[in-house]
Amino acid sequence: MADQYARYGDGTRPAEIPAIRWDEPPEGPVLVLLDQTRLPAEEIELVCTDAPALVEAIRNLAVRGAPLLGIAGAYGVALAAARGFDVEEAATSLEGARPTAVNLAVGVGRARAAHRAVLARGGSEEQAAEAALAEARALHREDAEASTRMAAHGLALLDELLPGGGHRVLTHCNTGALVSGGEGTAFAVALAAHRKGRLRRLWVDETRPLLQGARLTAYEAARNEMAYTLLTDNAAGSLFAAGEVDAVLVGADRIAADGSVANKVGTYPLAVLARYHHVPFIVVAPVTTLDPGTPDGASIEVEQRAGHEVTEIVAPQVPMAGVEVGGGIPVAPLGTQAYNPAFDVTPPELVTAIVTEEGVVSPVTAEALAELCDRSRQVTI
């Protein structure tokens, strides 16, 4: 079950509420999530005491973003183990909660393998639970370190591609601390540029239908006092045409072996616009998002979400006259069918560079990605 753990919004909240944290109150271990469906109006933490509650939070995007899904999946396995639930059952439900972000299955797999390894050598369930938690904590820490290194590599690339500083960067969806153990992926690069005084403007796509840009990226940009401007997704083309975009920075949910990039729907059109307007299109993602096991973009399963996310405006999470909390405000005739893929796939030839914590891949080729994966494994080992 999940319950509201704390409500902030009256200025009493801590300086930074982490997107995810493990806690061990007297009544037993819990996984605490900053509920991203309530942002930016309310900062409410959800408390998960079992895998079903976490699966629901993942499916509802209370917790979201590829790297954070991996971390949450690993902690979910540890939570099941710590509370004596069936770990294999929990792992299976967690890894299937959302299909596109490869990180989720990777994180679940790491914690499950750690748990299994202890049992295989005759360890106790308690020791196995401790091993699963240690693996989740390690993944959390590694992702934070990866975020810092991606930010450095990404800023160096921006400075190389755009001499003279004053970068005007367009981003899509949300790729900041709310998707990461650290400061994020693409957003972390923009934040690094901001801190160095080299971010002239962050153009923030609102990112229909769930508005991760308007609700979450704007929230993170405001918290960091960045120069940002929100736009509707369909206004991006006019910005390119006006020469107002120096580079596009986006995240990724899965990168296939050939360099095809699955990311929030609306990313592919930006890549086409960037190519047409000769603007660098840069993908920022940790190595855990690279998936050598998926050969190409056509092999990536794109999550199809419920039509009501399109036919209704996401209602604010505070009571409004005539709208139940959490309900949507219909904007289309009742019974309207909707097409609602959560992601789209950008082919490698439209990607200027992929920035990872292990370095930059450009041009994007299967060979270069394979070499980087091998190098990363060597580093990991």
Ligand SMILES: CSC[C@H]1O[C@H](OP(=O)(O)O)[C@H](O)[C@@H]1O
């Ligand atoms: C860098 S991970 C963030 C990535 O995840 C988002 O998808 P969702 O909000 O559905 O989890 C989007 O694709 C972002 O680029």
